Amino acid sequence: MTRADAFVVLGATGHIGSVVARTLLRDGHQIVAVVHDEAKAVDLKSAGADIAVVDLGDTQALRATLRRGRRAFLLNPPAPVTTDPNAEETRTATSIAEAVGGAGLEKVVVESTYGAQPGDAIGDLSVLWSFERAVGAAAIPMAINRGAYYYTNLDTLLDEARHGSIATMFPAQLKIPMVAPVDLGLAAARRLTGPLDDVGVKYVEGPEAYTFDDVAAAFAKMLDHAVTVRTIERSEWVSSFRRVGFSEPAAQAYARMTEVSLEGFDMPDDPIRGTKSLQEYISELVKERTSAR
Template structure:
């Protein structure tokens, strides 16, 4: 593999990065899959990917890996919710951005989020806003995809839905942009491989916006019984997160992130549209949970 051929993919075994990696391989590109657990990368290795075990908190080691390719997909992994997520994710984002500087890349693709903005302890919204700008400081052509509310946030709901209700912090009738991580991966792979002038911020969401009433209706249709929505009051949010295993600091950050998001979702006029709709995702989710 020569530098002129290779694309570097961070988080290559995750929900988004795995789709980026497999799409690039399918399209004939050579990739270096950056992972922290080689055992999880066996499938990618069998498809022809090179595997690099790298600590994303080590900018020198990561820079050396980035120098093996000409373009890179950059994803800041989530910190364990049992820790101070804001602090942990900020450290990793800073390290990745530092590694990009001096790596000699011709283009990067940055995975970010709807609502990215400066702020104090507002989770991904501020962490990824700062990440966008830190990577941009390297003066490398950068495509930035801001993804809508992940369908994977619904993965904890099937057991509740089987009991006849689901809980959320969002008003039941509020329509919000949602997207499947697989669609985010496809969009990222396309922009990573696109011409050098395809840069700047684009928004990525699913076929349409959905409300939690519609989430409940999808579960009801698939499970064959009524499913209602219970919206948790703001005063209960942090306790709810902590009951689910979040640290106190993580619970505060996630509650603040939800609060800021509710104050005004990005509603771009021309987003990149994914193909996976809500019902299809929930149908697959229910089958997988039943099989598990």
């Protein structure tokens, strides 16, 4: 493998990075798959990927890995909610951005989020805003994909849905742009292999916006019983997060992120549209979890 042939993919065993990696391999490209646990990358290695086990907080090691490719997909992994995610994710984002500087890449694609904005510890919104800016300081062609609300955030609701209800901090009838990780990965792979002048911010969402009433209906269809929605009051947000294992800093940050999201932010006029619907995702989730029981 020569550098001119290779693409470096961070988070290559995760929801989005794995799709980027497999799409590139399917299309005949060479990749360096950056992972934390080599045991989870057996399938990628079998498919022809070069596996690099790198601590993203090790700037020098990451820069050396980035030098093995000509373009890179950059994703800042989420920190455990039992920690202080803002501090941990800021640390890795800073390390990744510093590693990009001096790596000699010709283009990068940065995975970010709808609503990314400056602020004081507002979860992904502020961390990924800073990540975009820090990577941009390397002054190389940079494409930014901001993803809508991930369907994967709904995974934890399945057990509740089995018992007939789901709880959310969003109003039940509020339409929210949502997206499947596979569509985020496909969009990133396209921009990563696209022309050098395909840069700047683009937004990625699913085929349409959905409400949590729609989420409940999707679960109900698969579980064959009624599922209702309970909206958690603002005064209960932090305690709700704490009850499911969030640290105090994590609970506060996620509550602020939810509040900012409900206040609203600029929405794109012409987002990149994925194809996987909410019902398709929920159907796959229920079938997978049911077969694993």
